[in-house]
Amino acid sequence: MSMDSKRPANPLALAVLGLLLEQPMHPHAMAATLRERELDRAFKVTTGSLYDVVRSLERADWISARETTQVGGRPQRTVYAHTAEGRRQFVAWLDELIRVPAKEYPKFISAISYLGALGRQPARDALTERAGHLIARADQARAAWREVVDAGRAPRLFMLEVEYALRMTEAELAWVEQIIADIDAGVLAWPDAA
């Protein structure tokens, strides 16, 4: 009975399950809701993928189509709801995502791996520009935080992802600035006369 079809690759499926736990919804409404709550900062919500993900969740019986209404001559909308299995899987998935850190491949890491190929000065320039972007990003996160949590518009629990992203941005910034400093101090040896 456990219907243990494989977990969807796309985390967007997690968001879909989360939304349907609150109430039945049709795909377009999911996208709209995610964007309203600014959860599109945490999930890459693309129309095409959304419909694929919903279809695949239905195949797995984690969600099921409820009704398909039509307003005027517009495309009909199909409303989905979670199933009991879907609710179980949502919690299990969430739990595992938190428990065990996934191996990730951020693009910056791949770039760093070849930093030497860029030459000392160009590398310094590029890193400096990055630092600027990171500062801006951190400022935005702090502002968003203040507007929501400090202003009491929502409890901190619902801004944890912003908090986490902020800490990570700060850490990256610190590292980038350290590398720039080391380049300047001549502490970071570069190959040949690059």
Place this chain on the structure above:
Amino acid sequence: MSMDSKRPANPLALAVLGLLLEQPMHPHAMAATLRERELDRAFKVTTGSLYDVVRSLERADWISARETTQVGGRPQRTVYAHTAEGRRQFVAWLDELIRVPAKEYPKFISAISYLGALGRQPARDALTERAGHLIARADQARAAWREVVDAGRAPRLFMLEVEYALRMTEAELAWVEQIIADIDAGVLAWPDAA
């Protein structure tokens, strides 16, 4: 002449270009080399994807097939080399990857977004286990660093990606531990009687 075909989506293509800049190579050798240098920590190197990526780079004329030898009755191997355009694009890509931080969607962020759905105690448990994994991961990174840099087997420049990953892991660990502490201190309000 600039042949400005779109940049491959897969960062593995960057690694391929980087390798071919050193010397011509056939795909299997690329995979082997990347693994020897432990660059498979930075790039997700999957056989299937590798051959796709190589084909797509060839279509774009960033690399070109050199010769296709055959030893005995084994599958013939096709050796590729970079083109002038490939070299240009490699540097430009690298530069941009460093200059402008990409929007990324780590799985942990999506999980955090629904942490509230997990209940206070289960969340605490899961986070605690994660902290353990992160500590182990950080220890490994530190050990790898020592074995290579401190032992003088390679200059620091070639271990920057390990250094960066370590700093990020440490930052994540600090945050996770903070959240656990806040849960324990009752500072992090949870919805209803969860």
Place this chain on the structure above:
DNA sequence: GGGTCGATACTCGGATCCGACCAATTGGAT
């Protein structure tokens, strides 16, 4: 009363991804 703009709602096809499989060869143990 035609025009454009922005929601609403979804489809489609081409590109990409990648695990699983195939097939020959070498290198030791048995």
Place this chain on the structure above:
DNA sequence: ATCCAATTGGTCGGATCCGAGTATCGACCC
């Protein structure tokens, strides 16, 4: 000699991803 395991080198097909397109409706505007 023989057989198994590992290495070499690569193909294939099914799943997934997602940008671009389609088509309707309501509002507002001169």
